[in-house]
Amino acid sequence: MKLVGKLIKWHRNKQKITQEQLAEGICSMTQLSKIENGQVQVNEELLVEIANRLNIPEEKLVAPIDQEHYQMAEQLITAIHEYDIPTAQELEAKLVNKRHDLLHYDLDFLCLLARFGYMLLMKRLSEADQLYETIMNYDEIFEETAPYSFHKFIGDYLINKCLFFDAKSHLHKAERLLPDQEDPELYVLIAVANSHLENVLTSNQYARRALRIFQEKLYYSRIIECEIILASNYTFVNEYQQAKEQLERIESLIDHKFEKHSKVKINFHLSLINAMQNNYGEAIQLLKENLETDVNETELMHSRYLLAHTYYITDRFDEALELIETGRTLAQAHQLNYYLIKFKSLKLVIEKKSEDLVDFLNKSALPFFKVTGQAFDLRYYYQLLGYTLYNMKKYKRAAEVLMVADEQRRRFLEYNIDKK
Structure with a gap:
């Protein structure tokens, strides 16, 4: 029960109660300090008194931990790290059917972190938004719960919010926590963050590290993800033909029925290359195809903005403004400040303000x-x-x-x- 002391301290500070005030009539200040720092074992009677004074449910501090429940949450986190979607879906369905009211803090926080990672894995970002607020409110507790998972999941979330600098910071903290192990999914996230920051060399290094591991495991869909990152990075150094050839090669290998997310990413990068080479008709066709694809709206924001910008370049202002309004509404709903800024800037340009x-x-x-x-x-x-x-x-x-x-x-x- 490693979180008890930290949660007692967190609630005490939140309520602006001093150690002296909390300890009065319950225990000595010295003992309370040791409890908060996890230096002593605490009997249940003492924890109940502390819980009552802090006005928190006593079960959160003293309830027995269901080991099956705990192991299931740990297994879900492992499946998320391994990008094992079928196993993650099966475990998440089982966890949903379990009671989550008044769990001991150790189990409660582990389950919340697992659910956060699952929402990111499945691109259910609106639900991830709600969990993120809770997690950051208790960030030091979640970091204690599972440090590696905490930093990796937060980094993944920030990438989805286009906050790549902060994402990279969390992802490198995660990397330092596993010095003797390799996690190709972490390498993919670091590659993506650095790609958007235009640290092309670093992005390529991590993408290739991940690619090597996925090739050894014959993990087809993740191989494709690494190849897309490497191909897209060519555009940042103006090697458009090489990027285009590699993207078209990848496209010819994928099954569009099952690899919709990959197809969207490939189309976007191909349309970006076409736009930069003034092939606006081809760019528009690819981007419109993306917007008709059945994937999460947040995955289409790049395409929606680029299409609006391409319409602007080709003097199709009404169509551009229509896309901008839709894009701003979606960006607001998903709390994507990156796109709120880009859409508003483009709107002001078109309106010549x-x-x-x-x-x-x-x-x-x-x-x-x-x-x-x-x-x-x-x-x-x-x-x-x-x-x-x-x-x-x-x-x-x-x-x-x-x-x-x-x-x-x-x-x-x-x-x-x-x-x-």
Whole structure:
């Protein structure tokens, strides 16, 4: 029962009760300090008195732990780490049928963490959002419950929120917790985070480490995931033809009926390449195909935004604005600030509201991308700000901003060329 002391301390601090106030008439302050730090065993009678004073259900501190229930939660977490969806679904269904009211804290927190990981695995992000708030409220407790799973799952969640810099921090903490073991799914997540941060070399290294393990296990769908990451990274170093050839090769190997998520990712990256090569018709066709695919809406946000942007480039403004409004509604529903910023910026561009756009870029977009670390977006929005200022005849300020954008581009190119 390793969490008892920490939870007592958490509730005491939350209620702004001193150790002296909690201990009065129950035990000495010294003993309470040892209880909170997990240094002594505590009898049930003492725990009941503490629970009553803190106004928490005594069962949370003293209830016996159902070992079958506990092992099932641990097995679910293992299945999530191994990306074993059938086993995870079977275990989650069994756990749902168990009573979860007034579980001992040790079991309760393990079950909550397992459920959070499961929602991420199944891309049920609205449910993951609700659990995330609880987990971060008790973050130090969840970290004590299962440190590796905590940091890996939080990193996965932040990737889904396009908060790649923070995601990478948690994922590397997870990596340091398993120095003598390999987890290819962790490597995939680190590769994805670094890809979006345009750390192409690092992304490729982790994707290849994961790929080697998946190839040894003949884990087909995960091999495809690694191949997509490696192919997409070519676009960041302007090797479009190589990226396109690899993506088309991967597409020819997959079963579109069962690999819908892979197909969506491939279509997106192919459409991005086509858009960057001014093949707008092909890009639009691929993106529209994606939006008709039966996958989670959050997986389609990249495609929805790129299609809106491509409509803007090709002067199809009404269609672009329609997509923007739908996209903003979905981004709001799924708490995706990344896309709220991108859709609003594009809307201001189309509506030619230059003053509003400059204000929004300075106060919202650029600060956001500085914090999240997305180099591509940071360069793009610096350029957008520079060109907007230039069109407003604010030439000096425009030149300063465009120099910053060029410096961002130069640093990225130097980093990736030097590391080849």
